[in-house]
Amino acid sequence: MSNVANVFNASKASNVAWRKWRAEEHVDDDSKAGADQIFAGVRVIDVGHVLAGPMTSSFLADFGADVIHIEAPAPERDSSDPVINRGKRCITLNLSRPEAVSVFHRLVAVSDVLTENFRPSKMEAWGHGWDVLHEINPRLVYARMPGYGLTGPYAHRRAYGMIGEAFSGWSWINGFHDGPAMHSSFSWGDTLSSQYAAMAIAMALRWRDTTSGKGQLIDQGLVEPMFRQIEQEIIVFDQTGQAPMRAGTTHEANQYADVCITKDGEYFSYSATTKNTITALLKTLGIVDQTEGAEDFRSAARRWFSERTLSEVEEAFVAGVACGTRAMNTAELVADPHLQSRDMVIDVRDATGGRPIRMQGVVPKFSLTPGHVKASGARPGQHNEEVYGELLGMSLDEMRTLRRSGVI
Amino acid sequence: MAAWWGGPYTADGVSLVHKVRNRNKLMATLDLSNPGSTPLFRQMVQKSDVVLLNFRPGTLERWGLSPEVLQTWNPNLIVCLLSAFGQSGPYRDRPGDGRVAEAFAGHAYLNGNPDGPPLISQMDMGGSLAGSWSAMGIVFALYWRDVRGGRGQVIDVAAYEPMFRQIQQHVISYTEYGITEKRAGNRKSVGSPWVASETTSDGKFFTYSASTRTSERDQLHAMGLQTDPRFADVDAVEANAEEYRAAAKEWIASKSQEEVLAAFECFSAAGTPVLSGADLIKDDHILARELVVTLDDPELGSVRMQGVVPKFSATPGAVRHAGRKLGADNERVYRSIFGLTAVEYQDFQKGGIV
Numbered sequence: 001m002s003n004v005a006n007v008f009n010a011s012k013a014s015n016v017a018w019r020k021w022r023a024e025e026h027v028d029d030d031s032k033a034g035a036d037q038i039f040a041g042v043r044v045i046d047v048g049h050v051l052a053g054p055m056t057s058s059f060l061a062d063f064g065a066d067v068i069h070i071e072a073p074a075p076e077r078d079s080s081d082p083v084i085n086r087g088k089r090c091i092t093l094n095l096s097r098p099e100a101v102s103v104f105h106r107l108v109a110v111s112d113v114l115t116e117n118f119r120p121s122k123m124e125a126w127g128h129g130w131d132v133l134h135e136i137n138p139r140l141v142y143a144r145m146p147g148y149g150l151t152g153p154y155a156h157r158r159a160y161g162m163i164g165e166a167f168s169g170w171s172w173i174n175g176f177h178d179g180p181a182m183h184s185s186f187s188w189g190d191t192l193s194s195q196y197a198a199m200a201i202a203m204a205l206r207w208r209d210t211t212s213g214k215g216q217l218i219d220q221g222l223v224e225p226m227f228r229q230i231e232q233e234i235i236v237f238d239q240t241g242q243a244p245m246r247a248g249t250t251h252e253a254n255q256y257a258d259v260c261i262t263k264d265g266e267y268f269s270y271s272a273t274t275k276n277t278i279t280a281l282l283k284t285l286g287i288v289d290q291t292e293g294a295e296d297f298r299s300a301a302r303r304w305f306s307e308r309t310l311s312e313v314e315e316a317f318v319a320g321v322a323c324g325t326r327a328m329n330t331a332e333l334v335a336d337p338h339l340q341s342r343d344m345v346i347d348v349r350d351a352t353g354g355r356p357i358r359m360q361g362v363v364p365k366f367s368l369t370p371g372h373v374k375a376s377g378a379r380p381g382q383h384n385e386e387v388y389g390e391l392l393g394m395s396l397d398e399m400r401t402l403r404r405s406g407v408i
Numbered sequence: 409m410a411a412w413w414g415g416p417y418t419a420d421g422v423s424l425v426h427k428v429r430n431r432n433k434l435m436a437t438l439d440l441s442n443p444g445s446t447p448l449f450r451q452m453v454q455k456s457d458v459v460l461l462n463f464r465p466g467t468l469e470r471w472g473l474s475p476e477v478l479q480t481w482n483p484n485l486i487v488c489l490l491s492a493f494g495q496s497g498p499y500r501d502r503p504g505d506g507r508v509a510e511a512f513a514g515h516a517y518l519n520g521n522p523d524g525p526p527l528i529s530q531m532d533m534g535g536s537l538a539g540s541w542s543a544m545g546i547v548f549a550l551y552w553r554d555v556r557g558g559r560g561q562v563i564d565v566a567a568y569e570p571m572f573r574q575i576q577q578h579v580i581s582y583t584e585y586g587i588t589e590k591r592a593g594n595r596k597s598v599g600s601p602w603v604a605s606e607t608t609s610d611g612k613f614f615t616y617s618a619s620t621r622t623s624e625r626d627q628l629h630a631m632g633l634q635t636d637p638r639f640a641d642v643d644a645v646e647a648n649a650e651e652y653r654a655a656a657k658e659w660i661a662s663k664s665q666e667e668v669l670a671a672f673e674c675f676s677a678a679g680t681p682v683l684s685g686a687d688l689i690k691d692d693h694i695l696a697r698e699l700v701v702t703l704d705d706p707e708l709g710s711v712r713m714q715g716v717v718p719k720f721s722a723t724p725g726a727v728r729h730a731g732r733k734l735g736a737d738n739e740r741v742y743r744s745i746f747g748l749t750a751v752e753y754q755d756f757q758k759g760g761i762v
Contacts, residue, residue: 036552036556036558038548038549038551038552038556038558039548039551040556041556049620050619051576055574055576059544063548076620076621079577079580079581079584079585080576080577080580080581082580082584083576083577083579083580084576130721147678148693148697149697149719151696151697152692152693152696152697153692153693153696154692154693156676157673157676157678157680158623158626158676158677158678159678159680160617160618160619160623160678161617162596162603162605162615162617163615163616163617163678163679163680165615166605166613166614166615166680166681166682166683167680167681167682167683168683168688169683169684169685169687169688170529170531171605171613171615171682172682172683172684172685173529173530173531173684174519174527174529174530175527176527180594180605180607180613181605181613181682182519182520182521182527182593182594182605183593183594183596183605183615184515184518184519184520184527184591184596185518185519185589185590185591185592185596185597186515186518186519186571186574186575187574187575187576187577188533188574191574191575191576192537192540192574194574195537195540195541195544195570195574196540196717196718197718198544199540199543199544199547200718200720202544202547202548202551203547203720203723204720204723205551205555206547206550206551206554206555207722207723209551209554209555210554210555212722214722216720216721216722216723217720217721217722218718218719218720218721219718219719219720219721220717220718220719221697224697224699224717224718225540225717225718227688227694227699227714227717228699228714228717229531229533229536229537229540230531230536231425231428231429231531231532231536231714232417232424232425232428232530232531232685233531233684233685233688234685234688234689234700234712234713234714235417235424235425235427235428235711235712235713236417236424236685237684237685237686237689238689238711238712238713239419239424239708239711240417240419240424243684243685243686243687244417244530244531244684244685245530245684246529246530247530248525248527249525249526249527249528251416251507251528251530252530253416253417254416257507257528259511259516259525259526259527259528261525267516267517267525267526269507269508269510269511269516269526269528270508271505271507271508272505273416273505277503277505280503318502321502321503322503323503323504323505323508324508325504325508325511325512326511327511327514327516327517327526328511328512328513328514328517329514329517329588329589329590330514330578330579330581330582330588330589331582331588333513333514333572333578333579334579334582334583337497337498338493338497338498338499339497339572341496341497341498342494342496342497342566342569344569344572345579357580357583357584358579358580358583358584359579359580359583360572360573360578360579361573363541363565363569363570363572363573364541364542364545364563364564364565364566364569364570365494365495365563365564365565365566366545366548366549366561366562366563366564367561367562367563367564368552368558368559368561369548369549369552369558369561
């Protein structure tokens with residue numbers, strides 16, 4: 001094992017067999033709780049609703065930000081909330097009530113970052129336009145993620161992640177060539193938007209704290225990161241007159257890529273793009289002459305897979321150092337030794353007092369600031385007293401009044 | 409520092425993805441496998457903030473360029489190592505690319521029709537996510553170093569992990585609810601009657617989605633289906649989910665894409681035409697957001713590609729030029745930035761190092 005691998009293994013409580021990785025023995029990686037946190041001391045207010053807004057602050061919470069997630073007093077919740085809101089403090093505040101305006105402004109005054117994913121005019125209607133918030137706190141970094149951004153002819157349209165997947169061109173390039181454009185079951189639009197926003201927030205914080213001392217507004221349409229991420233879609237149409245088109249399990253411009261069914265009915269994805277990986281693939285499949293064209297190669301490859309079981313295929317690919325993997329499902333991923341050794345599946349303390357909850361680990365892996373999940377997503381309002389009382393200095397009377405009138 | 413691959417799309421032998429992926433960069437060549445390059449690389453590392461490397465684990469060590477070595481040269485250096493399966497664990501030596509990452513992270517399994525094979529889209533989802541997460545990791549590390557008094561460190565990005573982390577329901581739906589999620593075609597796996605993508609009367613596609621009571625009601629009204637007693641309100645639709653799906657499919661099939669969109673707009677319901685690259689390049693909103701930029705490129709002439717995402721109010725980015733040829737900026741990089749003399753530079757050239 002190289003030195004690089006040791007850097008990471010040294011900071012782990014792992015390398016225990018999965019059998020021993022029982023909830024009662026291993027709650028998260030507490031060894032990481034004491035490490036320095038990238039965003040320690042950075043306070044983030046998250047007033048977003050499922051999924052892009054809360055996921056953004058989740059990525060920051062993994063690395064030590066003090067995230068305060070604001071929900072309406074009786075929120076609609078999602079079964080993924082223990083993951084989406086992990087490591088955050090959860091408070092309730094009904095932003096549509098006039099009494100909430102000053103409470104919200106007090107929170108903004110003591111925070112570094114605000115994220116939300118409402119439609120463009122919503123925050124303004126509640127009295128929280130950028131000009132107002134910027135005046136209250138000139139150092140505030142405000143990341144907005146309305147469906148189509150703050151400007152342009154579709155700015156008023158409502159959008160969710162799935163809409164983003166269709167609008168950005170992704171669905172168009174997903175599905176069979178002769179079938180409809182397709183979506184997957186992954187909330188790809190929302191979560192990519194979250195990732196871009198988390199990155200943008202860190203960029204803005206660094207600019208504020210090293211250069212300008214100033215906050216700024218980040219305007220990111222939920223549909224836009226996907227559009228940016230599909231590198232070929234504009235330039236290929238621009239230069240060839242032909243837009244990239246879906247091609248099922250294969251790739252329209254690379255003959256060495258497919259998902260094949262094995263003798264025992266499992267699916268295996270292979271791909272090769274460089275001279276080395278193509279050579280390794282051909283050798284593994286025992287196909288010598290690839291000059292006859294893509295279709296002949298693919299048929300020969302499909303035949304090869306259909307004559308072998310998944311375990312025979314996996315063995316051959318490992319032996320031949322060829323590029324490929326079975327299409328993993330969740331059950332396989334959770335049990336996989338590689339993911340276990342990478343701490344990619346962890347047990348997290350349940351914020352509501354139940355047994356630990358198993359979920360994804362922290363990504364990516366930093367050698368000195370490894371990140372940490374303090375607890376799963378809390379109940380709505382679980383941290384009201386902590387935040388309103390300790391952070392804002394509200395009296396118990398004041399909190400009681402707000403609670404009785406349904407503001408918090 | 410990257411192993412070279414231009415991508416499969418070309419025009420007149422020019423890699424198109426390269427033009428987008430390497431925009432705004434200075435293009436220099438350096439043969440790291442040649443030990444003669446080490447003094448030059450060391451000089452570069454000493455004057456840099458970040459080194460991003462995507463070689464197979466073990467390769468750098470073989471060349472004597474492990475992260476530990478690089479950090480003795482520059483303790484403030486952030487080293488981002490991007491690989492298929494990460495720097496540790498039993499699969500670290502396996503080869504992989506974006507498509508493998510996508511299948512290994514569990515996405516392919518969730519993509520496609522229930523009775524069909526797992527699908528993989530035409531974009532490099534796995535590879536591009538590994539890239540954007542590396543960028544985020546680097547910014548995080550720079551923040552810690554420059555604002556919080558930290559120092560350089562190593563970031564280990566395994567290409568499959570960002571996607572695994574982003575599939576938010578992945579582990580919890582299995583461990584808490586015992587559900588192994590499967591592909592569900594255009595219905596997604598959420599089991600909701602409110603999300604689907606259907607074919608319009610003019611053979612185009614329309615995607616609709618709703619996840620709150622208000623947006624569900626707006627969708628119902630946009631299609632005018634509330635007049636049917638089976639769909640009188642949101643709860644009635646939930647009780648007659650299959651019938652609602654069928655009615656929605658039929659309603660969309662009876663209208664052109666434009667008509668469907670107009671009805672959805674009228675009720676502020678969430679829905680959109682499914683767009684291709686050909687549609688997007690001329691879309692009013694995309695153009696108004698300056699999401700397509702036109703550049704002059706010495707190889708391709710006028711070339712259009714995506715603009716900058718996201719939009720910052722105080723520090724907007726810009727696209728200055730498309731990706732240049734390999735080594736196009738060698739002279740500028742080695743002479744002007746890293747200060748080699750003409751003789752030194754020529755020696756490296758002659759030795760085949762740059």
